[in-house]
Amino acid sequence: MAASFNSTRSLVLLRAIAQSGTLCSSSGSRALHVTAVCCKNRAARIRVGKGDRPITYEQALHPHHIGHRKGWLSQHTSNLQGEGGAAERTVEDVFIRRFVFGTFHSCLANEIVIKRRGNVLTVCALMLQKLPPHKFYFLIGYSESLLSHLYKCPVKLEIQTLQDKVVYKYL
Amino acid sequence: MAAHTSQAFLSLRRLNGTGLGLHSALSRLTYATALSTNISHGGRGLPDRGNRGGPARKPRRNAGEPRTEKMAVDQDWTAVYPAAAPFRPGSVPLPVRMGYPVKGGVPPEKKGNLELIKIPNFLHLTPAAIKKHCEALKLFCTEWPSGLDTSAKCDEHFPIKIQSTDYVSAGLSVRNPKARVVHLKVKLSSLNLDDHARKKMLRLVGERYCRDTDILTITTDSCPLRQQNYDYAMYLLTVLYHESWGDGPCLLIPLFANPGQRSTWLLLPSENRGLGG
Numbered sequence: 001m002a003a004s005f006n007s008t009r010s011l012v013l014l015r016a017i018a019q020s021g022t023l024c025s026s027s028g029s030r031a032l033h034v035t036a037v038c039c040k041n042r043a044a045r046i047r048v049g050k051g052d053r054p055i056t057y058e059q060a061l062h063p064h065h066i067g068h069r070k071g072w073l074s075q076h077t078s079n080l081q082g083e084g085g086a087a088e089r090t091v092e093d094v095f096i097r098r099f100v101f102g103t104f105h106s107c108l109a110n111e112i113v114i115k116r117r118g119n120v121l122t123v124c125a126l127m128l129q130k131l132p133p134h135k136f137y138f139l140i141g142y143s144e145s146l147l148s149h150l151y152k153c154p155v156k157l158e159i160q161t162l163q164d165k166v167v168y169k170y171l
Numbered sequence: 172m173a174a175h176t177s178q179a180f181l182s183l184r185r186l187n188g189t190g191l192g193l194h195s196a197l198s199r200l201t202y203a204t205a206l207s208t209n210i211s212h213g214g215r216g217l218p219d220r221g222n223r224g225g226p227a228r229k230p231r232r233n234a235g236e237p238r239t240e241k242m243a244v245d246q247d248w249t250a251v252y253p254a255a256a257p258f259r260p261g262s263v264p265l266p267v268r269m270g271y272p273v274k275g276g277v278p279p280e281k282k283g284n285l286e287l288i289k290i291p292n293f294l295h296l297t298p299a300a301i302k303k304h305c306e307a308l309k310l311f312c313t314e315w316p317s318g319l320d321t322s323a324k325c326d327e328h329f330p331i332k333i334q335s336t337d338y339v340s341a342g343l344s345v346r347n348p349k350a351r352v353v354h355l356k357v358k359l360s361s362l363n364l365d366d367h368a369r370k371k372m373l374r375l376v377g378e379r380y381c382r383d384t385d386i387l388t389i390t391t392d393s394c395p396l397r398q399q400n401y402d403y404a405m406y407l408l409t410v411l412y413h414e415s416w417g418d419g420p421c422l423l424i425p426l427f428a429n430p431g432q433r434s435t436w437l438l439l440p441s442e443n444r445g446l447g448g
Binding site: 056057058061065069070071072073075076077078082083085088089109110111113115116117118119122124126129132151152153158160161162163165166168169 | 229231234255256257259260261270271273279282283284285286288289290291339340341342343344349
């Protein structure tokens with residue numbers, strides 16, 4: 001029964017039914033209220049709006065396009081057959097993304113690309129020109145030295161700056 | 172004018188603060204007040220934390236034109252991309268486009284294109300760059316011996332072939348436990364075995380011998396290091412050779428006269444009767 005509903009209208013209707021159900025039974029009885037499962041994929045998707053919201057290429061293409069219309073943001077050999085260390089690399093990636101996001105606050109134009117070549121960790125980022133260059137240089141040096149000491153491997157930051165974000169389309 | 176008065180205000184307060192013992196609290200207070208007066212008098216939009224109510228902030232410089240505009244057609248490309256580096260749209264003078272186009276549009280351009288940065292590029296490996304690498308490596312190379320120009324000659328002079336694999340991966344550790352495996356391949360025809368010794372050798376090695384190619388393969392991976400596995404493989408070959416010539420105690424081997432016939436057993440005497448007798 002749940003599988004046959006595949007539109008938002010049915011979902012709204014079910015929510016209304018559930019709410020009306022709660023109103024009727026507010027006189028003291030307890031019951032279990034359930035709605036049908038929302039069989040909709042919501043992962044990494046920006047919902048369609050009025051048409052004035054600019055989104056980048058990365059945000060516009062959904063996760064099922066990875067490998068077809070999108071590339072991978074992080075590349076290393078641990079995900080190949082018979083190779084180890086995938087979990088460690090993933091945890092490092094997550095940390096580096098949060099670290100760079102916080103260090104270059106509100107300067108990031110797009111997602112961060114992490115490349116590993118042997119021992120070297122290269123973090124490629126697109127930035128907006130919100131800070132003066134000498135501040136950028138300081139933050140780059142600070143991030144590189146701190147991450148190198150944390151991960152015991154050479155970490156390089158490759159920054160490209162833009163005037164403003166590159167818009168792919170408007171949703 | 173207003174900026175100057177606020178600066179003087181700040182310096183006076185600062186001296187008072189250092190005179191007394193409550194340096195940190197007073198200096199924080201004065202900093203806060205100086206900041207507020209600056210905003211009320213200056214009104215320059217964002218508070219300028221770099222210059223504390225000082226001279227005018229440097230005007231924001233415009234980004235210059237990209238390097239691609241100034242590149243000559245016959246420039247040395249190996250100087251632009253000497254090593255592996257991510258794609259830089261300002262350094263690559265090609266009108267590259269990448270990405271899925273919007274309906275009725277074209278793929279997005281290279282400026283700010285994350286897809287071009289994601290993929291590995293080989294801009295540092297042009298034929299000119301590879302030529303330079305070869306020239307640099309030639310200093311460390313020696314000539315191939317002229318007497319070993321055919322593979323038959325190589326087999327004749329170097330019958331034992333050792334094979335091992337090195338693994339390169341992206342990560343903090345160079346160690347890979349699969350790198351310790353050593354394969355030793357030798358043709359039995361190159362070993363000095365008579366009929367009896369050959370049969371005994373085949374009996375001893377069992378499945379490690381391939382009849383079609385006449386190659387005996389000994390694979391060792393029981394030791395933790397490759398050097399140890401190599402030594403063990405050579406030791407195994409030595410022991411097999413001497414055993415097949417009858418150095419140790421005698422061995423019971425079946426004689427295969429014809430395939431399909433029942434095997435007859437032959438007790439072989441050994442030259443030196445060891446401990447086994």
